[in-house]
Structure formats: structure tokens, C-alpha cells
Amino acid sequence: MRVSESSVKRWCDRGLIPTIKTVGGHRRISVESLAQFLRDTKRTLTDPDKLGGYDEPVVALQPAPVVSDVSDEVGTFTTALLNGDEATCRQIIHQAYRRNNSFIDVAAQVVCSSMRLVGEMWESGRTDVLQERYGCEICFRLVNELAQYIQLPSSDAPLAIGCAPPGDQYQLPTHLVELVLRETGWNARSLGNNMPLKTMLDVVHQYKPRMVWVSISTIEDRGVFVDAFNDFAKQLPKEVVLVAGGRAMDDDLRPRLNYTAHCDNFYQLAGLASAMLTRREA
Structure with a gap:
């Protein structure tokens, strides 16, 4: 070369x-x-x-230009994740944060885009479950490093509580929701993944949040989940905004669930959260 x-x-x-x-x-x-x-x-x-047999044409080319757009960044980050190269992932994710001092940008443009690629590769057999799960662990540690830069919520910030439902083994998405909401000014708390919705309902009645979210990445039985989710939604206090989202929220599932709002990405979530804060202050 x-x-x-x-x-x-x-x-x-x-x-x-x-x-x-x-x-x-x-x-x-x-x-x-x-x-x-x-x-x-x-x-x-x-x-x-x-x-020993590589048969590409023998031509000496000038070095390829450096590409600095987001797609190249996601590709490099994904490769590093699959290699378990936490140092490179850390460098990329901190660099992405410093561009706009925005955790939402990092979550939406780097972490989610990369984990979506990793998930697709795992489903198609191009990577194994160890790489996929370890990639999630690396991302979890790195986003926690960025969490220190997010301003603490004010004493009167509205409370938001959320989780991933029973059978959902992914903790990262609901954790990202917590940090995105915190950056928009909410006192947000994720209760983790594989959380029984009945337990979630008890927490809601005890702490009286303004918003509740359910991050849905995987579902074991759609029929059972739909019944449990809608029963949960029915028992929520009327003043609570129920937000649903996640990879499993496809065109088949969405119409079957009762919720206040559905967000396809973190920008939509941040927009909803900011609008609710504005109305609260008006």
C-alpha cells in the first residue's frame, strides 16, 4: 500500500x-x-x-482521504465494539460528545446506530452473541462516563420513571432514555430491564412521576405482552404521560398498545420532554 x-x-x-x-x-x-x-x-x-494468493491488481494508490462524517464514525465505532476495543470506542464517543456537548447526539447518532448494526449482524449470523453482549457492556460503561457531564436536575424538576418490560434482556436502551431525559431537564430514573409491570405500577403510585416510559427491545410473547401493557396503561393515574418506544415497536405492535406518546428516536423523545417542560412553566 x-x-x-x-x-x-x-x-x-x-x-x-x-x-x-x-x-x-x-x-x-x-x-x-x-x-x-x-x-x-x-x-x-x-x-x-x-x-500467498491475494489476487487484487498490483497498483500503488495514494492514501485514501480521511472521512469524518457520522457514517464513518459509526462504522469505526462498530468495528471497535466487535473487537472489544474499549479504548477506541471511548475515544470516538468522547470526541462525538465534544462536537456539540450533546449526549442526545451521541445516543442517537453513535450508540443507537452502532448497536442497531451489531444487532442486524448478530441476527444474520455475521457475529456471535458474545460480541453483541460485550458490545452492550462497553457502551453501558462509556455512556456512564458521559453522564458526569450532564447537569443534575433542579430540585423542582418533574420526575420520570421507566424500565424495560419482563423478558427484555437489554438494559442499555432504558438507561439511555434516562440520560436523554436528564439532559432535557427531567429528574429521570430507570428501574432497569426485565421489570414486572405490576411492580412498576406500585412504584408509580408511590412516587407519582409526571412521565413513565417503557423501552421495548425484545418480546417473548406478543399476546401476553399486549395484555399486560394495556392493563398497566389502564391503571396509571390519568395525569401520567406514558411513553413507549424501542426496537420491537413495529407496525404490528404499535396499534395494539395504549399509550400517550410513541417515540421512534431520542430526538423525538427530547422534543416531547422539552415541550412538556415548557407547558409546565407557562
């Missing part, structure tokens, strides 16, 4: 070229990983014979 060894090391550090750790602690680049990198960056090898 006519580039320096330091450039190759830097690409590996950033996750642009996936590597495999050897027993001795060294990094090894597979032919498949290198070939994918060459295709993605429109580069070719100057001496492919050294790879």
Missing part, C-alpha cells in the same frame, strides 16, 4: 483493520480483514504475492 508501519498500526488501533491477538500478545491481521479494508478504502497492495 506504500504506507508506513505506523500508519498500519494506527488503523489497527482505531479498529479500521480488525486484528486477532496471538498467544504472545501480538496482533495478527487476517487476509479477510485486510481484503475488506482494501475494498472499503479503495486501496490495493503493491506486492500481493507476499500474502
